[in-house]
Amino acid sequence: MTPCQRALKTLLDAHGDDLPLAEALLAVALEEHPNLDPAPYLRRLDDLAARVEVLIHQVGTLQAMRQALFEEAGLQGNDGQYYDRGNSLLNEVLDRGLGLPITLSVVYIEVARRAGQQAEGVGFPGHFLVRHHLPHNAVLVDPFGGGQVVGQSELAALLERTSGSRVTLEPWMTNPTPPRQIVTRVLTNLKHAYVLAEDLVGAVTALDRLLLVDPSRFEEQRDRGLLYGQLGLGQAATQDLEAYLAAVPDAPDRDRIQGLLPHLQVLRGELN
Incomplete structure (x- = not known):
């Protein structure tokens, strides 16, 4: 077992399906970054959450998240290099400020949780989203789109865009995605990035990790x-x-x- 696999196994043994997302994805990145110290990245998430807690009293919860993550920290979707492997590695996402819908969603979820908020991943077909629970309702948020709220009409348009055809919007499409499945989905994206780059060894290492998380x-x-x-x-x-x-x-x-x-x-x- 590699150090990366040992770190993942330790988290799996301790938490099962309820994996701590930030810790798990930083463990995933140990394969590409063997000397990675997760502590500074976890502190960065803590700092972002502290900023959100300050802003909430000034601008409200959703705007606080948008301002802290996307306006001040500069996180954004990597449209230009969507299939870059770094978009699936949490340390690189935080260092570069660029990521995929799912990895930006993980940052959003982890910061929200640290700020005392409840947020969960939503594996919407073709485009990962976040459900942010507020005191009186819950809204869908698109971190890849700068933290904008996604209503029913936007959901339907997003589904048509990602599927390439008219597809009926079904309730199951916005079901929550458990943390373990989120990690698996990130590793699937990492595998695809390696395959597209014709890096077969890298693709195998991604699959080694994926099959450890979900045999x-x-x-x-x-x-x-x-x-x-x-x-x-x-x-x-x-x-x-x-x-x-x-x-x-x-x-x-x-x-x-x-x-x-x-x-x-x-x-x-x-x-x-």
Whole structure:
């Protein structure tokens, strides 16, 4: 186990599904930043929360969050380099002030929590949001959009934009996303960033972490097996693909995966 994996396992053993998001995502980043000290980043979140607490009495809760995070701290969505791996690493998000909807949402949630507010992640299709609970109601907020409140009409437009077609807005689309699933989703984004950069080793390390957080993601185990095959690691590829077929006996790609196994056996023989 790498230091990153040990740190993640310690958090998983202690907290289960209710992972502390900031600590978990800083542990995730240890793979890319082995010397990372999480303490300064946690203090930065504390400082942002302290600023929010001051502003709440002057401008109200939602405007306090917007002002502290997006106007003063300068956090913003990284439209220009959406698939940069740094958008999925919390330390880089805080250092650069740039992130994805989900990582900016994590900052929002963690700062709100530290400021005595209740906020939760919402895995809206194609664009992560936050539900911020206020004394008399709850509103959806878009941290990628600068902390703007998202109403029903904006939700429908967002869904059409992210799906590329007219899709009916369903109640389940705004269900809360538990912390463990948020970490898994961040790691899925990190995997995609590595794949797009043609960094197969990086993609494997992202999947190692993802499968540690959620071992039931069998399709990700399949993908790791396919990546191992591309890297010429026949034994590791065979283990992952056979485990996938055993876990998902009616997999729609079963024939294709089974057809790959003999080639991996040959590869194993050549490397031995």
